Amino acid sequence: MLISFEGLDGCGKSTQVQLLAERLQSLGYPVRIFREPGATPLSEYIRQLLLHTEMEISPIAEMLLFNAARAQLVHSAIRPALEAGAIVLCDRFDDSTTAYQGYGRGLPLAVVLQCNQIATDGLKPALTFVLDVPVELALQRSQKSDRMEQAGLLFFERVRWGYREIALREPDRVICVDATYTPDEVHTTIWHHVCRRLPSLL
Ligand code: TYD
Numbered sequence: 001m002l003i004s005f006e007g008l009d010g011c012g013k014s015t016q017v018q019l020l021a022e023r024l025q026s027l028g029y030p031v032r033i034f035r036e037p038g039a040t041p042l043s044e045y046i047r048q049l050l051l052h053t054e055m056e057i058s059p060i061a062e063m064l065l066f067n068a069a070r071a072q073l074v075h076s077a078i079r080p081a082l083e084a085g086a087i088v089l090c091d092r093f094d095d096s097t098t099a100y101q102g103y104g105r106g107l108p109l110a111v112v113l114q115c116n117q118i119a120t121d122g123l124k125p126a127l128t129f130v131l132d133v134p135v136e137l138a139l140q141r142s143q144k145s146d147r148m149e150q151a152g153l154l155f156f157e158r159v160r161w162g163y164r165e166i167a168l169r170e171p172d173r174v175i176c177v178d179a180t181y182t183p184d185e186v187h188t189t190i191w192h193h194v195c196r197r198l199p200s201l202l
Helices: 015-028 041-049 059-083 094-106 111-118 135-141 154-169 181-202
Strands: 002-007 029-036 087-091 129-133 174-178
Touching: 002 015, 002 094, 015 029, 015 129, 015 181, 029 059, 041 059, 059 087, 059 094, 059 111, 094 111, 094 154, 129 154, 129 181, 135 154, 135 181, 154 174, 174 181
Parallel strands: 002 087, 002 129, 029 087, 129 174
Antiparallel strands: none
């Protein structure tokens, strides 16, 4: 079972991944956590290229690099973990590319979705949580200044809008959670949704 966490930088994803992992582990479920971009040597290398460079990277090159990192992660880490019976929690997955490169950078959605499909080899999360926060709050919480963070307010508004569209399009998979609440309150909402699916998805 693959569960992904999505949202703007600073929305609190990493905290929620950690809280859910601890809760599942305390009940005896095997859990693996991965973050995107990263988690394999090649993907970490691409992460450095994408986030910490002065080089010009075109929107299409950026989209392909995120997907190259993802292809390696799916192939060498996520699929093996799922086959071993783990619940896999992913801090970002293909919806990040749809939201950031599709809606944010303005690449044609059909192209982005097709590349995502190739990179993931058709693997879809069983459940995706979009942690929704206003852009101002997200930027305030996020202390980073990497390449993506320099994209500007309007870019992040488009990304937020994109996530909402994704949730509207796939309501069975994607749950939009108001992440302006405290971490414990957000976790309670997430746990409620995970519990409803656990028996059928394990
Ligand atoms: P990271 O430091 O992992 O931030 P976060 O904690 O917000 O996940 O940086 C990842 C950055 O890359 C973030 O700004 C979102 C962006 N990103 C994309 O633009 N497209 C993608 O497909 C992925 C996975 C991430």
